Amino acid sequence: MKINLKIWRQSGPDAPGRLVDYSIDGIDQSQSFLEMLDTLNEKIIKDGGEPVAFESDCREGICGNCGLVINGVAHGEKGACTTCEVRMRSFQDGDTVTIEPFRAKAFPIIKDLVINRSAFDRIMAKGGYVAVNTGSAQDANLLPVHKDAAEAAMDSAACIGCGACVAACPNASASLFVGAKISQYTWLPQGQVERSTRALGMVKQMDAEGFGDCSNHAECEAACPKEISIANISRMRREYTKALFAEQGS
């Protein structure tokens, strides 16, 4: 089938960008969306041009590396999947598809569709863990965890850090990302000791990185490839408020 593309091209962080038209024939239904872009790139290279820069790695929806806004929707209209999981089967011959990077002030563009998400790492450095040195752990079964709590923690921990939540949010807020991490540890006994410092540290860093506030649009939840619930955001708010009071009280 034939696909028409409008792709965001931008040669560097400070260069102006624009949508460029391409059209590519012979696309097979069985191809993935990224394989369609591979095919396009091979053609561009053969024609003497510069290929479209985009990122991917696992190509099975777990590493969080890929992430494109497809026809205005982060990871595409299908929902509950990453860009690399989108298949060409869901397009029709002659369709026009617009492809843009995830956009947010805190995610500057590096080139074309490639963005810098290191803000997420800096947020994680402020408490996205349980502080336990190697070798100091007790036998794992000495710390029972209720099955339901483990399942709930896993629901939050499923986040792949792709940034679709930020791209989808009208305020470019990272609340779903941060809320998911904070929530994971609220469910687990291991997470209790640092509960307040984690909430304070991560939320403050999120603000410092220039992510916006959450105003309950729930676009993040709709875009999340791992279907992480916005309940994580309410939990983050509670945790943060409690921690603030505790901090001020002490």
Add this chain to the structure above:
Amino acid sequence: MSDAKILDAKIPEGPVQDKWTSHKFNMKLVNPANKRKHTVIVVGTGLAGASAAASLGELGYNVLNFCIQDSPRRAHSVAAQGGINAAKNYQNDGDSVYRLFYDTVKGGDFRAREANVHRLAEVSTSIIDQCAAQGVPFAREYGGTLANRSFGGAQVSRTFYARGQTGQQLLLGAYGALMRQVEAGSVKLFPRREMLDLVKVDDLARGIICRNLVSGELERYAADAVLLCTGGYSTVFYLSTNAVNCNATAAWRCYKRGAYFANPCFTQIHPTCIPRMGETQSKLTLMSESLRNDGRVWVPLKKGDDRKPSDIPENERDYYLETKYPAFGNLVPRDIASRSAKEVCDEGRGVGPTGYAVYLDFGDAINRLGKEAIRQRYGNLFSMYHEITGDDPYETPMMIYPAPHYTMGGLWVDYNLMTTVDGLFALGEANFSDHGSNRLGASALMQGLSDGYFVIPYTLGNYIASTSMKAVDTDAPEFDQVEKEVQEYIDNLMSMDGDKTADEYHRQLGNIMIDKVGMSRDTEGLNWALEEIPKIREEFWKNLRIPGDAKDYNKELEKAGRVADFLELGELMARDALERNESCGGHFRVESQDEEGEAKRDDENYCHAAAWRYLGLGDTPELVKEPLHYENVIPSTRSYK
């Protein structure tokens, strides 16, 4: 072989159970106050790299940690699904450190080092404790204790898991520990960097040259030791279950600087993957092995039978695994299942558009247990399959075909995980040490974390405490020299202005590798590969096209460098496979089989690790052997009939 280094594995004395304990005591320690004066480079942030960097940071070393992705959390380890083994014996089903040791040595078909494997089994239990303490959301029983499953045909339930995302959760645990050290200032992160060469000073590994993947600039880093945790090389086959950026470059460049490469031909081809569907396919997706518990594998009895599966009557189907291996049936080990699939497809009885696929049929299981029960067991996998292929496995049999998945070979390391270059260590899938010629399911995650959390913190300290080295910084002439060589190499790559892309060469190589150096290998095919690969390489270095600028974000340049290395590594794999004229584990030599077509190991001639020493481009590398001794697990023949 005269001036070759003797391969001394430095295995400690004493009974296998005591070796690690006594070695830990005998090793020298670095004074706590001195640790921060020692810089350690850790290349890679997968399970091996992240756990090593975090643990060394906690100890007080000054750690520099590199990865090619934008964040350490995206290392390929994130994709592991099934689980991680540990000899906890929480199930009271007869597991023990000794049994895990035994199973791993036997599973590796007697081509792994006993002492290493025993240590791996010993520390396996601490790994689970460590990860649980980090808040890794492992699956739990109702009472709150950890749940286990039996994996990959093991007779005990020793596999710990976090849904189908075990690798992700373990990696996020290690990544968290790493980020904590970043915050503490003991680890400095360098994402989007590709290590392109090793710098030696006075024959010791003292630094690396990296390309900054955003600016394209070359950068230098100096240290007292370099840890390579850069993963495996299954992507030499082009299509594999590995992430598309997995590569052999760091290990290969170290090989060219004097690190021996061991058992390159030992690769694992996983039987249950979604088959290739078209020319432009970029990777193969693994389907959990658990599917073989209820699915029945078959192909049509007749060649070229292109009827729909539902139109092929029962008596015209060949359930070849059940007939050939009545005792194990569809649950035979990975290598046997893979090879059998290839055999029937080579006979012309394969199915699907390419003829290289077999059916995995759930029809009987659905009739027996009902659709709902099957949905509960495999719902996720079925919908993933449906999504990718467009076929509904509740209605029509799945199609599967084996795919390259894991590489047991890697840089040769001694018991301390040090390569033949002093000060250069290799951890995780990048080394060769623990899995022999075949890796058991759920053992790679265990090995990566064992190396990083529990082995290297000791053995690195011993190396630093017992080696005298001068102060070195990146102005040293050795850095000038290596950087100059890297720059010339990049200039050469960029200068050709030919008309084929790196991917085209990669696919060309991949076809040869899977066909001749894949599931079964013979003299003729290997010799052919040894002739063809250099031809492709020659053409590559004349006719490659890389658009854009080297001093810029340039994916094509990245790919080209990796393909250039694969074009050399592929040849070494073929050479190693040819040299090893026996069948063992994942390595099947057509010439070495018994009357019934089963793999025949040759302990008399091949009970060794084959380590290759680089002698210059175009020269045949030298084979150096490390003889393997089995004092505890006596070599026996695997039988699954």
